[in-house]
C-alpha cells in the first residue's frame with residue numbers, strides 16, 4: 001500500500017521528465033475511482049504546463065500553470081512513466097500524455113485512488129486543509145506530539161493514523177515506528193511521557209527516511225517501458241509478521257486489531 005515514502009519516491013521519479021513539461025491530452029479509460037474523475041478534467045489539463053511537483057502527506061501534487069492536480073494512490077495505485085506507444089493494460093485507467101512523448105500512467109487495480117482538481121491553492125482543499133504537520137519537518141516534534149496527545153484516550157497507534165496529528169503516516173510505518181520506539185501500539189496516547197514522545201518522533205522520522213532512501217535506490221528502474229515503480233520493501237520488523245520471531249529478541253510477534261487496522265508488536269521489546 002502506498003504510504004508517504006512511496007509517494008515521495010514517485011515525486012522524485014517523475015520530476016526529471018514531468019517538471020516543466022506540457023500536458024497535451026488526458027485519456028481517461030475508467031473514471032470510477034474512489035471519487036469519479038470529473039468529466040471536465042481532461043479539458044482543464046489539455047495544454048497545461050507542469051510547474052511544480054510536490055507532496056503533502058500521502059497526496060501527490062502536480063502543480064500546473066492553472067491549478068493543481070491532487071493525486072491519491074489509495075490502496076493499490078501507482079504512477080509510472082512510459083513512452084506514448086506503450087499500450088495500457090487492464091488496470092491502467094488514466095494517462096497524462098505529455099508533449100515530450102512521455103506518458104504519466106495511473107495504474108490502480110482496486111480503484112481506491114483519486115484524481116482531484118484544485119483551482120486554488122491545494123492546501124485549502126478540503127482533503128488537505130486539516131492535515132497536521134509533515135512528519136519529516138521540524139513542526140513535527142516531541143512537544144507537538146506530547147501536547148496533541150494530552151486528554152486523548154485513543155491508543156497511540158490510532159492517534160498516529162489520524163492525519164491531523166501527523167500527515168501521511170499509514171499502517172505499515174506507524175507499526176514499524178512504534179516498534180523502534182519500544183512502545184506498544186495499544187498504549188493510550190495521553191499516557192505517553194515527554195521522553196517517550198521524543199523517542200517516537202525520532203523513530204517515525206528515521207523509519208520514513210530509511211524507506212525513502214530504499215525507494216530512491218529503486219528509482220533507476222523507474223523509467224522506461226517497464227517503468228513500474230514496484231513498491232520497494234523496506235526490511236520490516238513487525239508489520240505483517242504475526243507469529244514470526246521478533247528480529248531483535250526472538251519472541252513471537254503478536255497482532256491486535258485497533259480501530260479496524262492490524263497492529264503488530266513484540267510483547268517484550270514494546271511496553
Ligand code: ZN
Pocket residue numbers: 246247248249250251266267268269270
Ligand atoms: Zn522483541
